[in-house]
Amino acid sequence: MPKKNDLERKALQLVFDAGSEGLLQSDMWKGLGVTSREGSRLALKFEEKDAIERRKVLHNGRWTYKLFSQTKLVTLESIKDCPCIVCEGLDKCFEGGQISPLNCQPLTLWMESNTAEPDA
Numbered sequence: 001m002p003k004k005n006d007l008e009r010k011a012l013q014l015v016f017d018a019g020s021e022g023l024l025q026s027d028m029w030k031g032l033g034v035t036s037r038e039g040s041r042l043a044l045k046f047e048e049k050d051a052i053e054r055r056k057v058l059h060n061g062r063w064t065y066k067l068f069s070q071t072k073l074v075t076l077e078s079i080k081d082c083p084c085i086v087c088e089g090l091d092k093c094f095e096g097g098q099i100s101p102l103n104c105q106p107l108t109l110w111m112e113s114n115t116a117e118p119d120a
């Protein structure tokens with residue numbers, strides 16, 4: 001039996017690898033070699049931590065859950081406009097320093113523009 005952290009890591013990897021198709025909860029616990037009870041407990045724990053989303057689906061005439069990873073890949077494209085990339089103060093910028101990302105207006109504005117909800 002794998003250690004608890006190894007088991008959770010493997011479970012999250014299985015869900016992540018399923019991508020946008022999602023992974024049936026039963027396929028997760030079968031892939032892990034654990035009981036359905038243990039698999040359900042893990043899925044609920046991950047959902048509480050916002051690591052996954054559980055969606056109720058009808059599969060082979062029975063209601064079950066599909067699991068979707070909430071982990072987003074960071075791509076170069078996603079940071080190409082970050083002001084830090086061209087900032088002249090980059091080498092002096094650190095938490096507790098004279099300049100800091102914690103109170104940097106350009107960085108704050110960039111982060112806000114990248115986390116805004118899309119228009120409905």
Ligand code: SF4
Pocket residue numbers: 083084085087088089090093094099100101102104105106107
């Ligand atoms: S956080 Fe602000 S000051 Fe620091 S490197 Fe980025 S843009 Fe420059």
